[in-house]
Amino acid sequence: MxxxxxxxxxxxxxxxxxxxxxxxxxxxxxxxxxxxxxYPRLNKPAFNPPNWLFGPVxxxxxxxxxxxxxIVWHKGFYHKWVQTAxxxxxxxxxxxxxxxxxxxxxxxxxxxxxxxxxxxxMILLTIKWFKVVNKTAAYLLVPYAxxxxxxxxxxxxxxxxx
Numbered sequence: 001m002x003x004x005x006x007x008x009x010x011x012x013x014x015x016x017x018x019x020x021x022x023x024x025x026x027x028x029x030x031x032x033x034x035x036x037x038x039y040p041r042l043n044k045p046a047f048n049p050p051n052w053l054f055g056p057v058x059x060x061x062x063x064x065x066x067x068x069x070x071i072v073w074h075k076g077f078y079h080k081w082v083q084t085a086x087x088x089x090x091x092x093x094x095x096x097x098x099x100x101x102x103x104x105x106x107x108x109x110x111x112x113x114x115x116x117x118x119x120x121x122m123i124l125l126t127i128k129w130f131k132v133v134n135k136t137a138a139y140l141l142v143p144y145a146x147x148x149x150x151x152x153x154x155x156x157x158x159x160x161x162x
Contacts, residue, residue: 008074009070009071009074012070012071012073012074013066013067013070013071013074014070015070016065016066016067016068016069016070016073017062017063017066017067017070018066019066019069019093020062020063020065020066020069020093021059021062021063021066023062023093023096023097024058024059024062026097026100027058027096027097027099027100027101028055028058028100030097030100030101030104030105031100031104031105032104033104033105034103034104034105034107035051035104038104038107039104042158042161042162043158043161043162044154044157044158044161045154045157045158045161047154047157048154048158057147060143061143061144061147064140064141064143064144065089065093065140065141065144067137067140068089068130068136068137068138068140068141069086069089069137071134071136071137071140072085072086072089072130072133072134072137073086075133075134079133081129081132081133082133084129084132085126085129085130085132085133088122088125088126088129089126089130091122092119092122092123092125092126095115095116095118095119095122096119098115099112099115099116099119102115103155109155109158109159109162110159112155112159113152113155113156113159116148116151116152116155117152119148120145120148120149120152123141123144123145123148124145126141127141127142127145
C-alpha cells in the first residue's frame, strides 16, 4: 500500500471512529437522563454487569465499529457493495442511538427491546455486507454483535422483571 493510500485509509478510519464515538456520546447523554434515578430502582437479573463496565465496553465497540467502517469506506464508495454495506452500517448506528433514547431517556424497556432486536438483525446484515467487501472489517463487528445479543437478553429480563 502506498503512503498516499495509507494516509487515505487512516483518514477514513479516523472520521468513521469519530462519527461512531459521536453516536456513542448521544447515547451516553440519553443514558445519563435515566441511569441515576430510574435505572437503580429497576429489578435486574443476577447477570447484570456493574454500571462502570458499560462505558469502557461501548467505547471499545464504537472504536472497532469505526475502524471497520473506515476499512469498508476505503474500498471506494462508488462500488455498489460498499454503498450497500455502509447504508446498513448507518442504519444500525441510528438504531443503536435510538436504543439509549428509548430505554433510558423515555424509560420504555419494551420499545427498547423491540429496537434492540431490530438492531441485532441489522448488525448481522451489516456483517454480511461488510464480509462481501472486506473480511477483517466484518470480523471487527463480531464483538459488537455478541455484546448487543447479551444486551438484548438483559433488556428482555429487565422488562420481564418490571
